Structure formats: C-alpha cells, structure tokens
Amino acid sequence: MPRTLISIDNACKTYDTPEGGKVNALKDINLNINYNEFVTLLGPSGCGKTTLLKTISGFESLDSGDIKIEGKSIINTPSYKRPVNTVFQNYALFPHMSVKKNITYGLDINKSLDKAEKDKKFNYVLNLINLEGFENRMPHQLSGGQQQRVALARAIINEPKILLLDEPLSALDKKLRSNMQIELKNIQNQSGISFIFVTHDQEEALSMSDRIIVMENGSVSQEGKPEEIYYQPKNKFTADFIGETNLINGLVEEENGLIKFKNENFEFHLTKDFQQYINKKVTFSIRPEQFFTNDVPKESNPYISNFNVEVIQRLFFGPNIKIVCKIKNQIFHCLLKISDQETIKLFEKNKKISIYFDVTKIKLFE
Amino acid sequence: MNKTKNLLFLLTPFTLYITVFFLGPILILLTYSFLEPGLYGGVVWNFYHHNYGRILGWADGIIEEFNPVYFKIFLNSFKLALITVIITLVICYPTALWISRLKPKLKVFFLFLVTLPFFSSLVVRLFAWMILLKPSGLINEFLLNIRLIDEPLQMLFTETAVLIGLVYILVPFMFLPLYASIEKIDNSLIQASNDLGGNRLITFFKITLPLSFPGILGGSILVFIPSLGNFIVPDLLGGAKVMMIGNIIEQSFLTSRNWPFGACLAIILMIVVVTLLYFYVKILSKYEKII
Numbered sequence: 001m002p003r004t005l006i007s008i009d010n011a012c013k014t015y016d017t018p019e020g021g022k023v024n025a026l027k028d029i030n031l032n033i034n035y036n037e038f039v040t041l042l043g044p045s046g047c048g049k050t051t052l053l054k055t056i057s058g059f060e061s062l063d064s065g066d067i068k069i070e071g072k073s074i075i076n077t078p079s080y081k082r083p084v085n086t087v088f089q090n091y092a093l094f095p096h097m098s099v100k101k102n103i104t105y106g107l108d109i110n111k112s113l114d115k116a117e118k119d120k121k122f123n124y125v126l127n128l129i130n131l132e133g134f135e136n137r138m139p140h141q142l143s144g145g146q147q148q149r150v151a152l153a154r155a156i157i158n159e160p161k162i163l164l165l166d167e168p169l170s171a172l173d174k175k176l177r178s179n180m181q182i183e184l185k186n187i188q189n190q191s192g193i194s195f196i197f198v199t200h201d202q203e204e205a206l207s208m209s210d211r212i213i214v215m216e217n218g219s220v221s222q223e224g225k226p227e228e229i230y231y232q233p234k235n236k237f238t239a240d241f242i243g244e245t246n247l248i249n250g251l252v253e254e255e256n257g258l259i260k261f262k263n264e265n266f267e268f269h270l271t272k273d274f275q276q277y278i279n280k281k282v283t284f285s286i287r288p289e290q291f292f293t294n295d296v297p298k299e300s301n302p303y304i305s306n307f308n309v310e311v312i313q314r315l316f317f318g319p320n321i322k323i324v325c326k327i328k329n330q331i332f333h334c335l336l337k338i339s340d341q342e343t344i345k346l347f348e349k350n351k352k353i354s355i356y357f358d359v360t361k362i363k364l365f366e
Numbered sequence: 367m368n369k370t371k372n373l374l375f376l377l378t379p380f381t382l383y384i385t386v387f388f389l390g391p392i393l394i395l396l397t398y399s400f401l402e403p404g405l406y407g408g409v410v411w412n413f414y415h416h417n418y419g420r421i422l423g424w425a426d427g428i429i430e431e432f433n434p435v436y437f438k439i440f441l442n443s444f445k446l447a448l449i450t451v452i453i454t455l456v457i458c459y460p461t462a463l464w465i466s467r468l469k470p471k472l473k474v475f476f477l478f479l480v481t482l483p484f485f486s487s488l489v490v491r492l493f494a495w496m497i498l499l500k501p502s503g504l505i506n507e508f509l510l511n512i513r514l515i516d517e518p519l520q521m522l523f524t525e526t527a528v529l530i531g532l533v534y535i536l537v538p539f540m541f542l543p544l545y546a547s548i549e550k551i552d553n554s555l556i557q558a559s560n561d562l563g564g565n566r567l568i569t570f571f572k573i574t575l576p577l578s579f580p581g582i583l584g585g586s587i588l589v590f591i592p593s594l595g596n597f598i599v600p601d602l603l604g605g606a607k608v609m610m611i612g613n614i615i616e617q618s619f620l621t622s623r624n625w626p627f628g629a630c631l632a633i634i635l636m637i638v639v640v641t642l643l644y645f646y647v648k649i650l651s652k653y654e655k656i657i
C-alpha cells in the first residue's frame with residue numbers, strides 16, 4: 001500500500017485578468033501523491049499546470065481547498081518554509097553567483113551544516129549531474145543543458161520531500177532532452193524524492209512517469225499509469241491528447257438483436273459490451289497502430305472487423321509505415337509494422353486494401 | 367567597405383557637434399589654465415603654471431601663494447556630494463523597489479510623478495525652497511505658531527540647506543537608473559530564492575541588492591558629479607557661508623575676473639570626474655557580462 005506524501009483536496013484558484021475578467025485556473029482539484037513517486041502533470045498550455053505547482057510551492061495561494069504534506073496543512077506556511085523545491089522553467093539561476101554558490105544557496109541559508117558536510121553534499125550532487133570541474137563557472141558560461149542540471153542540483157541538494165519541475169526540458173534540443181529524461185529518471189530513483197513533473201509533451205510523460213495526471217481546463221481529466229492512460233482513455237479529450245488516435249462520430253443502433261455502430265460512410269457490429277450506448281450519439285476512438293492488414297480467420301477471433309479502404313497517402317518511417325486512407329468521406333490513419341521492401345508496394349496510392357481491427361479494443365465516448 | 371562609409375556618414379553630425387561644442391571649449395579651458403591672468407581680466411599669453419601651484423602647492427610665493435583653502439573647499443564639495451549620494455540612495459531605493467512591484471498602470475503614474483519636477487525651472491524651485499527655509503518662512507512660522515520653538519531657526523544659508531537643495535534637485539537622477547535596474551530583475555529569481563529557503567530579508571541582501579548594483583553605481587555617479595560641480599544650489603541656499611568648488615569657479619570667472627585660475631579649477635574638477643567615470647565604466651562592464 002503506497003503511503004500518501006502530499007494530498008490536494010478540493011483546490012480552487014481563480015485569477016483576475018487585466019481585462020477585468022476571471023479565469024478559473026484550478027477547478028476543484030483532488031490529488032494524492034505518494035512517497036518516491038514520479039508523477040507527471042500533462043495537459044495543453046493554459047490548463048493550469050503551472051498554477052497547481054505554484055500553489056504547492058507557495059507562490060500562489062488557493063481560493064479554497066487544502067494542501068497537506070504528511071497530513072499537515074501547508075497553505076499558511078510561507079514558501080521559504082515548505083519542504084518543497086522547484087526547478088523553474090527558465091532555470092532561474094542566480095546570474096551573479098558561480099555554479100557552486102548557486103547549488104549551495106539553500107545550504108548556505110540553512111546554516112545547519114558545517115563546511116565539511118556541505119562540501120560532501122555538494123560534491124555528491126555535482127557528481128550526480130555530471131558537472132565536475134564546472135564549480136567556478138558563472139551561469140552565463142554554461143550551455144542550456146548544463147544550466148538545467150545546475151538548477152536541478154540546486155533543488156535536490158536540499159533533500160526536499162517533493163521536487164516540482166515545470167517543463168524543465170522544454171528549452172533543450174531533442175537529443176539533449178532524451179538524455180536528460182533518462183538522467184532525471186535515474187536521479188529520481190537514486191534520491192527517493194517524489195517528483196511532480198510538468199510537461200505538455202505526451203511522449204515525455206508516457207516514458208518517464210509512474211503516474212500521469214491529465215489536466216484539461218483546470219480540472220483533472222484522468223489519472224493513472226501511462227499504459228492505462230494510453231489504452232483506457234476515459235474521455236475524448238484524453239484519447240485525443242495522448243498519442244494519436246482516429247476519432248469518428250456516429251450512432252449506436254440495435255438491429256435484429258445485434259448492436260451496430262453506424263454513420264453515413266460505414267457500419268460495423270459491436271459486441272454486447274457496448275449495450276449501454278444503444279441509440280446514443282457517440283465518438284469511437286481507435287489508435288493507428290491498432291489496425292492490421294493480415295487477415296485473421298473469423299473462427300479464431302469472432303470480434304475482428306474490417307474496412308475496405310482506398311489509400312490516399314503513404315509515409316515511410318523505417319520500421320513503420322503510416323497509411324492515410326478513406327472510405328467515402330471518412331479518413332483513417334493506420335500505423336503498420338513492416339519488415340521488408342516488398343510489403344511497401346502493397347500500399348501504393350489509390351490501391352484498395354482491407355484493414356482489420358479488434359472490436360473489443362476500441363473505445364466509445366458519448 | 368560600404369558599411370564603414372555609411373557609418374562615417376551617420377556619425378558626421380555627432381562628430382562635428384562634439385568637436386565644436388565640447389572638445390573646443392575644453393581645449394580653450396586647458397590652454398587658459400596655463401596662461402598668466404591679465405591685470406584687468408583676460409589673459410596674458412605667457413606659460414604660467416602658478417595657477418595650479420596656488421591650488422596644489424608649488425606657487426612662486428611672490429605673486430601667487432599656495433592657499434590650502436582650495437583644497438579644503440574641494441574636500442568639502444566631495445563631502446557634500448557624497449552625503450547627497452547617500453541621502454538620495456536611501457530615499458530612492460525603497461521607493462524604486464516599491465514602484466517596481468506595482469501594477470503597470472500605477473507604475474507609469476508614479477514614474478510620471480518622479481519626473482514631474484523636470485517640467486519647471488530649477489531656479490524657481492530653488493527660490494521656493496528659500497521661501498520655505500528663511501527665518502520668516504513657512505516652516506519657521508509654523509514651528510513658532512505651534513510653539514515648538516521660541517525664535518526662528520537659522521535654516522537658510524547653512525550646509526543643511528545646501529544638502530536639502532542638492533538632494534531635492536538630484537533625486538530623479540538617482541531614482542531612474544535605480545528603478546531601471548531593479549525593474550529588470552527577473553521575478554523568478556526572487557521566487558527561486560524563496561523556494562530555496564530565503565526569507566524576504568535574505569532574498570533582498572543576496573539577490574535584489576547585488577543585482578541592482580549597476581543601478582546603484584549609475585545613480586551614484588549621476589548624482590555625485592552634478593553635486594560636486596554645482597554652484598546654483600550653494601549660491602542660493604548656502605549664501606556666503608557655504609562654498610563649493612563650483613562657486614569658486616563661478617567667482618573666478620565673473621567676480622575676480624581671473625580666467626586662468628577659474629580654468630585651472632575647472633580642469634582639476636574635470637580630471638576628478640573623468641577618473642571617476644573611468645572606474646565606473648570599468649566596474650560596470652564587468653557586471654554587464656553577468657546580468
């Protein structure tokens with residue numbers, strides 16, 4: 001049973017805009033975060049991720065609701081007394097201090113350690129972020145990735161209970177980014193600190209997190225393990241935001257005891273599991289990689305359905321090929337695995353092909 | 367090639383202006399400072415270093431004597447200028463800090479207030495101060511009326527009056543550079559300091575103050591230099607009691623009609639100022655790289 005480190009209860013926050021309006025940045029957020037957990041807040045820009053972090057770090061106050069760390073409310077604790085540290089989106093390194101002064105800033109203020117202990121900790125984190133030999137550089141003499149690591153070291157040296165990271169990798173180029181993703185994950189494992197990591201990049205979220213919290217417009221849209229979020233989206237927003245998906249509108253009908261999904265372009269049979277949607281307007285979601293082209297005998301899996309489509313576009317990615325195809329006016333994206341050159345020929349433009357899918361794996365949303 | 371030509375072309379008006387109206391007078395001043403004063407004003411074209419001797423200490427002892435009073439007046443001017451810098455800094459720093467945290471609209475309003483005095487004549491404003499400070503002035507009348515004092519205080523024609531005047535006219539020059547550098551400090555740095563355990567006081571001394579150093583330096587220079595050479599304020603508010611270097615220069619030219627001596631004082635003052643500016647630029651360029 002995981003133990004709760006921080007709990008956020010019914011958190012609400014409204015901003016006044018300069019134009020005189022109001023923005024509900026957080027709408028009744030409820031969240032628990034456990035010890036030693038890597039949690040990601042994922043959502044489009046403006047959905048309230050930064051605001052949520054700021055209320056935890058203490059730079060913004062809540063209108064209502066509570067935040068507890070280890071059972072104790074912290075909403076009246078000033079930010080400098082909270083057991084929380086932040087890695088800022090723009091790093092916010094102190095420009096007039098060396099790397100060493102930056103990293104030991106928290107320890108210098110705290111004054112509870114003697115010089116030897118401080119040096120020991122400093123050397124430990126310097127090693128962790130792989131910047132030995134840079135201790136006397138000034139921030140402007142570092143590259144973006146190095147600055148990012150100094151910002152990280154400056155926060156974790158204080159051994160906070162929770163580390164907040166606000167899109168810490170967004171300013172880095174792709175290669176550095178994927179290196180830092182691995183490093184961050186390692187550092188989290190080694191330090192045992194709970195990370196609350198903010199990103200709008202769904203791949204980053206899927207690859208790094210123990211748990212993902214998908215936010216939409218100030219509310220939690222869904223939370224769960226990365227694979228749950230990916231394969232069991234609870235609503236259209238999550239399905240659309242996480243990964244790529246085909247979203248198709250239509251109607252569920254019952255005909256002669258059989259359940260059917262139907263729209264003006266095509267129809268197919270659904271299983272009994274979809275009974276609740278009968279006579280409702282729905283959107284169904286199917287991921288591009290859930291299509292396949294090799295026929296499976298109906299006897300082995302009665303839930304396989306198929307579409308006869310026409311190829312309009314073909315994009316070659318190496319191990320995969322993406323096919324854009326259509327039935328009448330309905331466009332589909334399919335991602336197919338390929339392993340030889342011959343297979344590619346099957347999907348030339350204007351070719352008529354059949355694509356198959358497992359009806360039990362699709363998701364319907366009202 | 368073309369670029370160089372363009373640059374030359376663009377710089378021509380400025381170069382001409384600087385040469386005619388700045389370098390020219392300075393060269394004249396420099397030349398005069400090494401000439402013999404004429405008996406009834408003007409100059410005699412003889413090389414004559416005793417002007418400097420009178421001030422710095424190698425006069426011939428017959429016509430011109432070394433007089434330590436000039437040294438003292440220099441020192442006193444320095445002292446007054448320094449005190450002015452300190453007072454304006456103490457007044458402006460908290461104000462600038464406060465205004466920098468206001469909403470944009472209020473910021474503009476307060477910045478306007480700070481620059482408001484520029485819209486009226488300096489001399490008129492100093493006369494107003496004379497009226498306030500004189501023995502039968504508003505302040506004395508008020509204090510007498512509430513019976514805090516029995517006879518009028520001598521406020522006008524004192525060093526305090528000069529300091530009040532200098533501070534009054536130079537406050538905007540301290541405020542503006544200070545405000546510019548405080549305003550520039552990224553709020554996330556303040557938050558980062560809070561986040562790492564720094565309370566307001568620690569954050570101020572470790573982050574805000576060092577990062578506003580260029581503003582402190584710039585404001586100090588902008589206040590110190592005009593204070594040092596000022597003559598209107600000590601003239602009007604200091605009377606005959608308070609002499610600053612600017613007054614002596616003014617008197618040499620206008621009253622005692624000893625132009626070479628006035629030129630000599632002006633040159634020495636300028637050397638001091640240029641030296642200060644040199645160190646200012648040097649320190650600032652070091653900071654510029656960082657911030």
Ligand SMILES: Nc1ncnc2c1ncn2[C@@H]1O[C@H](COP(=O)(O)OP(=O)(O)O)[C@@H](O)[C@H]1O
Pocket residue numbers: 015016017018023024025043044045046047048049050051052
């Ligand atoms: N200081 C503020 N004043 C007014 N509105 C704000 C302020 N900060 C954020 N907002 C608004 O609150 C919403 C959430 O913002 P934010 O938490 O920064 O989103 P995210 O980090 O997910 O991009 C946005 O609509 C934003 O415009």
Ligand SMILES: [Mg+2]
Pocket residue numbers: 049050051166
């Ligand atoms: Mg944000």
